[in-house]
Amino acid sequence: MNLPPSAQLQLTETGELRHFLSIDGLPKTLLERILDTANSFVVVGNQEVKKVPLLRGKTVVNLFFENSTRTRSTFELAAQRLSADVLNLDINTSATSKGESLLDTLRNLRAMHSDMFVVRHSQSGAAHFIAQQVTPNVAIINAGDGRHAHPTQAMLDMLTIYRHKASFDQLKVAIVGDILHSRVARDQVHALTTLGCQDVRLIGPNTLLPTAAEELGVTTYNDLDKGLEDVDVIIMLRLQTERMDSAFLPSASEYYQAYGLTRQRLCKAKSDAIVMHPGPINRGIEIESEVADGEQSLILNQVGYGIAIRMAVMSMAMSGQMQQRQIMEANQ
Ligand code: CP
Numbered sequence: 001m002n003l004p005p006s007a008q009l010q011l012t013e014t015g016e017l018r019h020f021l022s023i024d025g026l027p028k029t030l031l032e033r034i035l036d037t038a039n040s041f042v043v044v045g046n047q048e049v050k051k052v053p054l055l056r057g058k059t060v061v062n063l064f065f066e067n068s069t070r071t072r073s074t075f076e077l078a079a080q081r082l083s084a085d086v087l088n089l090d091i092n093t094s095a096t097s098k099g100e101s102l103l104d105t106l107r108n109l110r111a112m113h114s115d116m117f118v119v120r121h122s123q124s125g126a127a128h129f130i131a132q133q134v135t136p137n138v139a140i141i142n143a144g145d146g147r148h149a150h151p152t153q154a155m156l157d158m159l160t161i162y163r164h165k166a167s168f169d170q171l172k173v174a175i176v177g178d179i180l181h182s183r184v185a186r187d188q189v190h191a192l193t194t195l196g197c198q199d200v201r202l203i204g205p206n207t208l209l210p211t212a213a214e215e216l217g218v219t220t221y222n223d224l225d226k227g228l229e230d231v232d233v234i235i236m237l238r239l240q241t242e243r244m245d246s247a248f249l250p251s252a253s254e255y256y257q258a259y260g261l262t263r264q265r266l267c268k269a270k271s272d273a274i275v276m277h278p279g280p281i282n283r284g285i286e287i288e289s290e291v292a293d294g295e296q297s298l299i300l301n302q303v304g305y306g307i308a309i310r311m312a313v314m315s316m317a318m319s320g321q322m323q324q325r326q327i328m329e330a331n332q
Contacts, residue, residue, distance in 0.1 A: 003027070010133055011320070013327055018320035019131045019140045020313045022149035023190040031158070031194055037311035038305070040229075044081055045307060052263035052317045055084035058115040060089045062107075064143065065096075065121045068195050068305055069281050071143050075118045075224050078310035087114070102126075106134055110209050113137065116318060124183075136241065137325050138316040147181050147240070153278050156186035156309040160302050161233055164274050169196040174269070176203045177237035177286055178218060180210050184278045185237060193217045203227035204259060207249070224259050228268040236277040236286050252285050262288045266296065266332060274298050 005013070007025030012018050017030065044050055058143065060079040064072050072088075091097075096105055105148070106117065109319045116139040119127050123291045124146030131140040144150040158168075165171055173192055179185045192200050194228045200218040202209055212218050221227030228234065239255065249255050261275065275287075275297045292299060 003305045006116065006128065010127065014323070016320035016323055017128075017313070017316045017325055020151055021127045021131060021140065021142045023151050023154055023187040023194070024149070026194065028194050028196070031155070031191060033311070034155055034186045034312050034316065035159055035162050037316060038155070038308040039163070041081075041308040041311045042163075042305065044311070045304065050081050051083055052081065052311075053083045053301075055079065055318055058084045058117065059113065060086050060116045060238070061109050062085045062086065062118045063091070063109075063120070063141075064088075065091050065102075065119075065126075066144070068120055068143070070306060071120065071150075074306040075141075075152075075310050076302065078307050078314060079118075082283055082305065082311055082315055084152050085115075102130070105131055106130060110135060110138060115321070116141065116207075117316065118143050120144045122146055127264035136328070137189065137321050139314075139321045140277055141313060141317060144183055146164050147183050147186075149187050150183040150278075151187050152189045152242075152306070152310055153184045154315055155313070156302055157184075157235065157276060157278065158308040159309055160237060160276060161274075162323050163305070164298060165232055167196070168192065169198060170230040171233060172199040172201070173197055173233040173235065174201045174203055174231045175235045175237065176224065176226075176227070178208045178239045179204050179237065180208045181240035182237050185235075188235065189218055195292070199231075201227045201231065205249070205255075213244075215288065224265060226259075228265060231269045232255060232273055234266070234269055234273055234275050236275070236281075237278060238278070238282060238286060240250045256285055260284070260286060260288060261291050263290050263294070264274055266291055266294075272296075276302055277316050 004025035010019045011023050118141045121142050122174045126145045127140055127142035168268045202213055202218050203224055209220050231302040
């Protein structure tokens, strides 16, 4: 297969998912398969018994080196709903605080016959590094690394659009706010353009837009009102202040004046436009409460779809790992 190295690392020799590290370079057919699989898992949450046996007997370890509410809890629920045994390592009380290296921690967890690591880390590239260093039959799922990638968030956003809108190639999608520091925006752009979206708009002040954004196949806007004109989907982003190493903005209130999504501004978009936000939201900084809680908002639906997407990715990666192992054994 003619794929970039980051995509090759994620796939088996026959193109099945075995790690999920970033959307960059993954084929459209695979993204569509993730969406279809996740869509079939949405109903599991409504069942009396919220479980399917796909990961029975497998051990999933959640390794969150950075804070999280939504991603960590939905990964845990997803693994439980797939019937896996789940271990949540508390990094604050683990031997990491005694100076143990990341790789030594992983080697010890691997020695417990773990099958999958779900990793969030503040360093960009941490998940790729682990996937290259850990033995080949452990699946690595990136739960967010620095400002690089957050592929399950991007795919749950795609599932939200897929379930509430027409096909991707007909849509106008606006991503608003701190694009520069956002691992979510980066993977959303890759996912939207791969799935066929022709009109992706990145809206924000120049200081928070990436240089050479047009090379990604998107259009940039500094004016929010102009950028929102006639769009079907609005994705608001949080100001990632923890990743800002200098002053990118005059003040939060001036930012809200220029880039906050208010009811008045929402009128620029199509009347049936949907409003999304990966969370955590900052009311009165990125978004007005009436919009965040309004009828066009799907912010809480996104959280629920996160369980289905994570179930899809985990079950597909585990099956890809098993297939890869069989190929390797047959070649020995
Ligand atoms: N969207 C997201 O990644 O939220 P958390 O930081 O709470 O996991």
